[in-house]
Amino acid sequence: MTYTPENAVVIGEVEPARHPGLLEVVRGRLRAKRYSLRTEQAYLGWIRRFILANGRRHPREMGGPEVEAFLSRLAVVGGVSASTQNQALSALLFLYREVLLVELPWMETVLRAKRSRRLPTVLSHSEVRQLLSMMSGRPWLMASLLYGTGMRLMECLRLRVKDVDFARNEILIRNGKGAKDRRTMLPRALEEPLRREIERARVLHVRDLAEGFGETPLPDALARKYPNASKGFGWQFVFPSDQRSVNPRTGRTHRHHVDDAVLSRAIKRAREQAGIDKLVSAHTLRHTFATHLLESGYDIRTIQELLGHKDVATTQIYTHVLNRGGRGVRSPLDSG
Structure with a gap:
């Protein structure tokens, strides 16, 4: 059976005109389970891409092998990040488990995108002052809140x-x-x-x-x-x-609330005007908040609570940003 996401083709062999389309059913299930609008849009986008990538076949006619092949192509051909591939996997698992009521077998043959272990970009105290000095009005206040409280961008906007x-x-x-x-x-x-x-x-x-x-x-x-x-x-x-x-x-x-692009554009302009060569985003200010608190001697578990991290291991990445690790090791070249 050929499936067209744009048309209202239903799950099962029933009259299309009398029932909602598959994507409508998915949307309704996402809303019933209180998923955010952004997650809803992302999941529907991945499900649509999965269907189109398989010749518009109905997902009920497919299963683990097709999901594995789709995810592997994302990593090998598409070159997507690990987080992007995981999002696509979550969307398809939601489709099969929550909507089609099908449990997919454990997909051991999926080629997984390599998870990066990059350290976050952090600004110095002087760079933060330079950046904020190039901003004014609401963008300045929002950026100042991100650095001064450690909030995420959407937490600030909401x-x-x-x-x-x-x-x-x-x-x-x-x-x-x-x-x-x-x-x-x-x-x-x-x-x-x-x-x-x-x-x-x-x-x-x-x-x-x-x-x-x-x-x-x-x-x-x-x-x-x-x-x-x-x-x-x-x-x-x-x-x-x-x-x-x-x-x-x-x-x-x-x-x-105001659109997140308003602050993103303002930070980009301020970075250029301040002559800061580092790549700076709204999330950079959150990273900088945590790092500067560590530099001031605050306990890492206190910082974990302020950031809202589930695991202290996530917070510990900032000890590496300080270039002193968990043991406070100092280079022998700096020892007199």
């Missing part, structure tokens, strides 16, 4: 007003990587700029309410549990977008 606690000088990061909450510090140097940004968000929110809008997307099923919460100011994003947009899942008009 920050809600209610999760900034000025009284306790802390920020509550909700639904971070691994669906975990954690707390980090609120740098005192950013208190006033952050208050001004929240006030700016308040003005936008009041205007939206006056124009019949004012809703913000809520996580999981909170919108059904608390119907009026989406219009409460506490749930609004600290860094709202300048324009309202339609939520692709609900079809409702919201004011979402």
